[in-house]
Amino acid sequence: xxxxxxxxxxxxxxxxxxxxxxxxxxxxxxxxxxxxxxxxxxxxxxxxxxxxxxxxxxxxxxxxxxxxxxxxxxxxxxxxxxxxxxxxxxxxxxxxxxxxxxxxxxxxxxxxxxxxxxxxxxxxxxxxxxxxxxxxxxxxxxxxxxxxxxxxxxxxxxxxxxxxxxxxxxxxxxxxxxxxxxxxxxxxxxxxxxxxxxxxxxxxxxxxxxxxxxxxxxxxxxxxxxxxxxxxxxxxxxxxxxxxxxxxxxxxxxxxxxxxxxxxxxxxxxxxxxxxxxxxxxxxxxxxxxxxxxxxxxxxxxxxxxxxxxxxxxxxxxxxxxxxxxxxxxxxxxxxxxxxxxxxxxxxxxxxxxxxxxx
Ligand code: NAD
Ligand code: TYD
Numbered sequence: 001x002x003x004x005x006x007x008x009x010x011x012x013x014x015x016x017x018x019x020x021x022x023x024x025x026x027x028x029x030x031x032x033x034x035x036x037x038x039x040x041x042x043x044x045x046x047x048x049x050x051x052x053x054x055x056x057x058x059x060x061x062x063x064x065x066x067x068x069x070x071x072x073x074x075x076x077x078x079x080x081x082x083x084x085x086x087x088x089x090x091x092x093x094x095x096x097x098x099x100x101x102x103x104x105x106x107x108x109x110x111x112x113x114x115x116x117x118x119x120x121x122x123x124x125x126x127x128x129x130x131x132x133x134x135x136x137x138x139x140x141x142x143x144x145x146x147x148x149x150x151x152x153x154x155x156x157x158x159x160x161x162x163x164x165x166x167x168x169x170x171x172x173x174x175x176x177x178x179x180x181x182x183x184x185x186x187x188x189x190x191x192x193x194x195x196x197x198x199x200x201x202x203x204x205x206x207x208x209x210x211x212x213x214x215x216x217x218x219x220x221x222x223x224x225x226x227x228x229x230x231x232x233x234x235x236x237x238x239x240x241x242x243x244x245x246x247x248x249x250x251x252x253x254x255x256x257x258x259x260x261x262x263x264x265x266x267x268x269x270x271x272x273x274x275x276x277x278x279x280x281x282x283x284x285x286x287x288x289x290x291x292x293x294x295x296x297x298x299x300x301x302x303x304x305x306x307x308x309x310x311x312x313x314x315x316x317x318x319x320x321x322x323x324x325x326x327x328x329x330x331x332x333x334x335x336x337x338x339x340x341x342x343x344x345x346x347x348x349x350x351x352x353x354x355x356x357x358x359x
Contacts, residue, residue, distance in 0.1 A: 001026040002238075003073040005058050005106065006080030008033060010193040011130070011227055013041035015077065016051065018231045026050040028071045030064070031080065032057045032098075035340040040332060041192045058102040061109055068113040075126040075238060076110055078103065081165075084196055085134070085158045086348050089290060092157035099161035100168070103129070107172045114178060128238050129169040129182045133223070133248065134159040136184070138293035145223075145297035146184070148246045155291045166246075179243035183234060186250035186298045189318065190227030191325045195333060196344060198257065199319075202264050203326045204333050206279045207272070211354055212265070216288030218258030221295040225251035226318035229311040236307040247307070250298025253315040258283075267323045286352035 002019075006012040007029035016027050026049075031037045033055050045051040052071070056063045058080045080102065082088065082095045107127070114125050136146045137153030154160040166182055173180040189197075195204045202212050233249045241247060255263075265279035303309045313321075326333060 001028055001071055001073050003028045003030060003067065003071065003076045005030050005076070005078045006037070007031055008037035008039055008041060008053075009079060009083070010036070010197075011188055011230060012079035013038070013192050014190065014227045015079070015231045015234060016042065017044065018228060019235070020045065020048065020050055022235075024050060026052065028067060028073060029053045030056055030058065030067065034082075035344075036083065036194050038192070038336060040335060059097065059105045061105050064106060064109040065112065068109060074121070074124060075128065076106070077128045077130065077234065077238065078106060079130045081162070083158070084194075085156045086196070086289060087344070088156055088158035088161070090347055092161075095157050095161040099158075100164045103165035104168055107168055107178070111172060111176055111178050115176075123179075125179055126238060126241075126243070127169070127172075127178055127180045128234065128241075129165065129180060130234065131166050131182055131184050132159070132162050133184045133186050133250065133296050133298055134293065135163040135166060136296075139295040139297055141295065143295075145250070145299040146248060147299045148184075148248055148302055155293055159293075170244075173244045181237050181241040181243065182246040183237055184246065184248045184298070185230050185233070186223035186225050186296060188225055188227045188230050190322050191329070192332075193227075194336060196341070196348075198260070199264065199322065200326060200333070202261050203268070203323060204337065206265065206268050206282060207327075207330070210282070211284040212261055212279070212282045213284055213286045213349060213352065213354070214258055214261060215286060215292060218261070218285065219256050219294075220292060221254050221256050221297070222260075223250045223252065223254050223297045224260075224315055224318075225249065225253075225311060226313035226315075226322075229313055232312070233303060233307075233309045236303070236309045240307050242306075247303045248298050248300055249303055249309075250300045251311050251315065252298070252300065254295075254297050255315070263319065264323065267320060271323060271327060284354040286349065286354050
């Protein structure tokens, strides 16, 4: 079996669902169920004996050691993290605790387990660390996209915590020989993404007649990848990636935020027309994010060349599927828009003055 951490979050739950749709190798899913973790994402697996869910913290050394000893996974796929940049600005401590200290604990538990494995099983073991392109910092308008050789220059507490965890993973390979793999992926979108992130936030707010908040001028660019393509890339890296290597994963479809939000509004106008006017009228400009990275873009040539991975979904098709999923799953959205979510919206947006877009 494989051990997945953070498998009740956005990408982790997509990965677990896709994995079990493709093969019968069981998944041990360790997730703390923070505000971002949602067992509802895994409802389809409720009676599936191939999925074993454990609510717990990656930083709980005793728990993780016990799970490894009991279930003897052949690999760990490590998604668990605090993942939202704006939250890292308001409260960085949890990002250090989970992303840095938690990854350290997990690496130590994995090392102790791996060192006791027998020959073939020891050679085949993998620790796949799921990281982000944000560790590379921000590109200028004419810079070449990030590659695996781009120097680290993290700008947010989130990016710095992920960069720290990447360095630990690298050191555990170089020093102890742990067979690690690290991936740096661009912005994901798709089903089950928590509506604090731009795309699900805009879809939810549009439907609910609320403002669609654009930070600053909306000229920041992101390289968007449909989540199923990220999951496929991770399966390839796990199967055939070379231990100690890093792989950059991206969709190669860069878009400024404002253009992306206008695209979402146009799709919504066609799918769910308003009685009068269009969704773009709800766009407002709000105060920018401090330290906001202007541009991310990934050169995915290495994973394409070495592992034969390319994205299957274009942005045009992926974003339409995504809008349709959120429209069909309004109950999922309203279930997560309670308690902590409402407090977060107040914390993040109350202090940002809103200015309607002048068209
Ligand atoms: P998410 O916030 O949706 O999910 C994170 C999951 O981790 C949640 O289920 C949460 O309960 C769990 N978790 C948090 N702290 C934990 C702890 N201490 N112990 C156990 N479980 C814990 O995040 P996501 O968007 O699915 O991202 C998953 C991973 O992929 C992260 O490591 C992130 O850095 C990376 N990543 C995300 C993106 C993106 O666009 N979302 C892009 C590249 C890389
Ligand atoms: P986000 O989904 O938080 O991902 P990341 O910060 O990891 O790239 O944000 C994507 C982009 O959208 C980013 O440039 C910030 C911007 N943004 C807004 O303009 N308004 C919002 O309300 C949010 C949440 C994000």
